[in-house]
Amino acid sequence: MKWSQFFSTSIGKKLLVGATGFFLCTFLIVHLAGNFSLMKDDGGQAFNLYADFMGHNLLIQALAWGLKAVIVIHAFLAIQLTIRNQKARPVKYAVKPGNKTSSWFSRQMAIMGSILLIFIVIHLANFWWKMHYGGIPTSVYDGKKVGDLYTVVWKAFGKVELVALYVVGMIALAFHLVHGFKSSMQTFGFNHPKYNGMINFIGLWIFGILIPALFALIPVYIYFNKI
Numbered sequence: 001m002k003w004s005q006f007f008s009t010s011i012g013k014k015l016l017v018g019a020t021g022f023f024l025c026t027f028l029i030v031h032l033a034g035n036f037s038l039m040k041d042d043g044g045q046a047f048n049l050y051a052d053f054m055g056h057n058l059l060i061q062a063l064a065w066g067l068k069a070v071i072v073i074h075a076f077l078a079i080q081l082t083i084r085n086q087k088a089r090p091v092k093y094a095v096k097p098g099n100k101t102s103s104w105f106s107r108q109m110a111i112m113g114s115i116l117l118i119f120i121v122i123h124l125a126n127f128w129w130k131m132h133y134g135g136i137p138t139s140v141y142d143g144k145k146v147g148d149l150y151t152v153v154w155k156a157f158g159k160v161e162l163v164a165l166y167v168v169g170m171i172a173l174a175f176h177l178v179h180g181f182k183s184s185m186q187t188f189g190f191n192h193p194k195y196n197g198m199i200n201f202i203g204l205w206i207f208g209i210l211i212p213a214l215f216a217l218i219p220v221y222i223y224f225n226k227i
């Protein structure tokens with residue numbers, strides 16, 4: 001079987017969804033670490049210099065475009081798989097009680113994934129688009145002129161509607177990652193009593209609770225500390 005044929009099968013698509021999902025999980029850790037400097041009380045210096053470096057480093061820019069492609073591939077294949085699964089099971093799970101949990105999870109993944117996709121589009125329009133194409137104010141640090149993305153973000157999170165949208169987005173992220181992380185591990189064959197406890201722990205506590213909670217903390221912190 002050719003690779004192109006393999007990736008048009010359900011198992012091939014599932015593998016790609018798992019691999020792209022895993023890549024997106026690693027991006028979230030780096031993104032969270034970088035965003036934490038938004039809460040540093042230095043008038044935005046650390047965050048703006050970090051954003052300027054990320055925005056001008058060629059390798060990171062290539063990765064950033066790859067990242068957007070990965071998000072599109074992940075969402076597209078996941079939607080295709082969901083539609084395929086629904087078509088393959090027209091009688092729903094009422095006749096298959098054993099499948100109730102997995103059907104609930106896949107429906108939940110589709111709903112939370114869709115909310116996340118809407119969140120990401122609004123998020124990119126608010127910050128990434130403004131930073132690269134919208135013309136934002138600038139600041140000068142040690143003679144170096146850089147975009148003042150810090151002020152853009154702080155102003156944006158002064159609005160309670162946007163903070164609420166981020167909190168809802170992070171709840172969707174939490175649900176999506178609890179099942180998504182475990183599912184991607186299982187797709188890669190990590191389904192053994194020796195590792196399952198650790199995989200469930202990381203899926204629930206790190207990706208399902210800690211990471212979404214810390215992401216949600218940033219807009220909430222900014223809202224309550226706005227100038």
Ligand code: HEM
Binds near residue numbers: 035153218219
């Ligand atoms: C809630 C806290 C978050 C804050 C404050 C935040 C902030 C930012 C900012 C300021 C940028 C623009 C950086 C630049 O273009 O140089 C950005 C880009 C981005 N964010 Fe977030 N983000 C948050 C959460 C998330 C989450 C949860 C996701 C994914 C589910 C996400 C996905 C992205 C993506 C894909 C980009 C584009 C990256 C790039 O092109 O380099 N962000 N974020």
